[in-house]
Amino acid sequence: MILVDLALVLVAIGLLAAIYRGLRGPTAADRVVAAELGFIATVCALLLLSIRLEFDAVLDIALVAVLIGFLGTLGLVRLVGPSSAHTGESEAGRAETDGEDSG
Amino acid sequence: MNVAELAVGLLAVAGGGLVALAGLGLLRLPDALTRASAVAKAAALGVVVLLVAVVIRDPSPTVILVVIVIAIAHVVTVPLSGLAIGRAAYRSGTTATEVTGVDEPAELGLVDFGTPTATLQHHPDQPDDDAADDDTQRDHQGGVA
Numbered sequence: 001m002i003l004v005d006l007a008l009v010l011v012a013i014g015l016l017a018a019i020y021r022g023l024r025g026p027t028a029a030d031r032v033v034a035a036e037l038g039f040i041a042t043v044c045a046l047l048l049l050s051i052r053l054e055f056d057a058v059l060d061i062a063l064v065a066v067l068i069g070f071l072g073t074l075g076l077v078r079l080v081g082p083s084s085a086h087t088g089e090s091e092a093g094r095a096e097t098d099g100e101d102s103g
Numbered sequence: 104m105n106v107a108e109l110a111v112g113l114l115a116v117a118g119g120g121l122v123a124l125a126g127l128g129l130l131r132l133p134d135a136l137t138r139a140s141a142v143a144k145a146a147a148l149g150v151v152v153l154l155v156a157v158v159i160r161d162p163s164p165t166v167i168l169v170v171i172v173i174a175i176a177h178v179v180t181v182p183l184s185g186l187a188i189g190r191a192a193y194r195s196g197t198t199a200t201e202v203t204g205v206d207e208p209a210e211l212g213l214v215d216f217g218t219p220t221a222t223l224q225h226h227p228d229q230p231d232d233d234a235a236d237d238d239t240q241r242d243h244q245g246g247v248a
Contacts, residue, residue, distance in 0.1 A: 001112070002112070003109075003111075003112025003113065003115055003116050004111070004112060004115045006115075006116055006119070007112075007115035007116045007118060007119030007120075007153075008119065009119070010116070010119030010120050010122060010123040011119045011122045011123070013123045013126060014119075014122035014123045014124075014125055014126030015122075015126070016126070017123075017125075017126025017127065017129050017130050018126060018129060020130065021129045021130065021138070027135055027192070027195065028195065029135035029139070029188060029191060029192035029195060030135050030138060032188050032191070033129065033135060033138045033139045033142050033188055034129060036139075036142055036143075036146075036184060036185075036188065037122075037125055037126065037129055037142045037146060040122065040125070040142070040146040040147075040149070040150060040181075041122055041126075041146075043150055043177070044118060044119065044122050044146075044149060044150060044153055047118075047150070047153040047154065047156075047157055048115060048118075048119065048153065050157060051111060051115060051156060051157060051160050054160075054161075056161060056163075056165070056166055056169075059157065059166065059169045059170065059173065060169065062173055063169060063172060063173045063176065066150075066173055066176050066177045066180065067176055067180070069180075069184075070176075070180035070181075070183070070184055073184040073187065073188070074184065074187055077184075077187045077188055077190075077191045078191075080188075080191040080192065080194075080195050
């Protein structure tokens with residue numbers, strides 16, 4: 001069990017790195033990468049807690065966290081930088097993000 | 104029993120170490136593209152290693168079923184989100200190509216999703232759309248500052 005505690009400390013170190021990069025990151029893409037590592041560190045912490053507490057229902061929370069992390073990353077990626085400005089295929093998406101920026 | 108517990112502990116340390124390694128890459132690598140690459144690879148393998156540890160700890164059918172579903176969902180979605188992040192980072196024009204070294208879409212003339220900013224190659228034959236130029240300049244200033 002001491003090894004599982006050590007693994008939890010390592011996951012906390014990774015999460016601290018993600019928090020630093022999310023606060024400091026020079027571009028918006030760096031912040032999205034930090035958010036993704038935050039999601040993944042949360043999933044790892046849930047899996048380690050299911051081992052540590054011997055409680056299998058935490059695995060269901062981990063499954064939901066994996067799926068929500070993917071959707072959250074895709075949602076954050078849409079906020080990065082200028083969206084496809086020179087393609088005709090996503091003019092609606094561009095207008096939508098411009099409205100969000102001005103509002 | 105003792106051997107199984109030791110294997111669970113070692114796999115847990117390996118998975119946590121991979122997450123810490125992704126955090127190290129996030130701190131030390133110079134670019135958003137390389138950071139996204141480090142996080143996608145290391146963290147995807149870390150979660151799978153931890154899932155193996157969970158199965159070794161309790162090999163019951165319900166746990167194995169849930170673990171297989173988590174593994175498939177994670178292994179399928181993490182490269183997709185890494186690809187989306189890399190694409191958005193390149194499209195936003197804030198990736199330093201002199202650090203990354205290669206800018207294949209600009210060299211091959213495949214930049215059809217709009218990267219007219221200062222850090223990337225600016226095509227001279229591309230007409231300057233005034234609204235799009237305002238967008239990219241404003242976003243580029245925000246990204247650098």
